Amino acid sequence: MGKSHDIRRQEIVEATLELAAEQGIKNLTTQAIATRVGIAQPTIFRHFKSRDAIFGAVVGWAADHLLQVLEQLEHEHTPPDDRLRRLLQQQLAFIGKWRGIPRVVFSDRLQVESPALKAAVREIYHRLLVRIADLLEEGRVCGCFRADLDVEQGARYIGALLQGTVMRWSIQDFSYPLETEADSLWSFLRPALERR
Secondary structure (H helix, E strand, O other): OOOOHHHHHHHHHHHHHHHHHHHOOOOOOHHHHHHHHOOOHHHHHHHOOOHHHHHHHHHHHHHHHHHHHHHHHHOOOOOHHHHHHHHHHHHHHHHHHOOHHHHHHOOHHHHHHOHHHHHHHHHHHHHHHHHHHHHHHHHHHHOOEOOOOOHHHHHHHHHHHHHHHHHHHHHOOOOOOHHHHHHHHHHHHHHHHEOO
């Protein structure tokens, strides 16, 4: 008995991420994905209409996991500063496990050639910033963070720090564990956020 549609789609997404990490996405073919999964190349198109549909599924899968971390942290009854620190740790740990994510997100295919994929990433990034801003506002109200903190600007800066950290790691060919950068980020952010 063959694998279910959902399991096969998941295998294709994971293979795409692995190959993107190894070789980038410019030359990533559906044949290479099929070979990695262990299926015939036409089978790919039973699960995805096009190569862009695969990249869209990759972006959606990564977003679901990254936003799930935020949702879990929202339901915890720990101080906002602790949740923000753990958010940094968990986001970087997840991306560190799936090195293909920055190769897909920062690629020309996504940034220039596919407006639909770019719009999807933009929406995900917006949702992430809204959640971070909410966390900063909660911390501002309860006194963990500065009363004069501009939470929307703070969320944008945190997003930019995360992006820059991931981009630097990708440019350096994943030569160090990404999750180790979380403590340095937090050491930089904490004094800027905390009540004086």
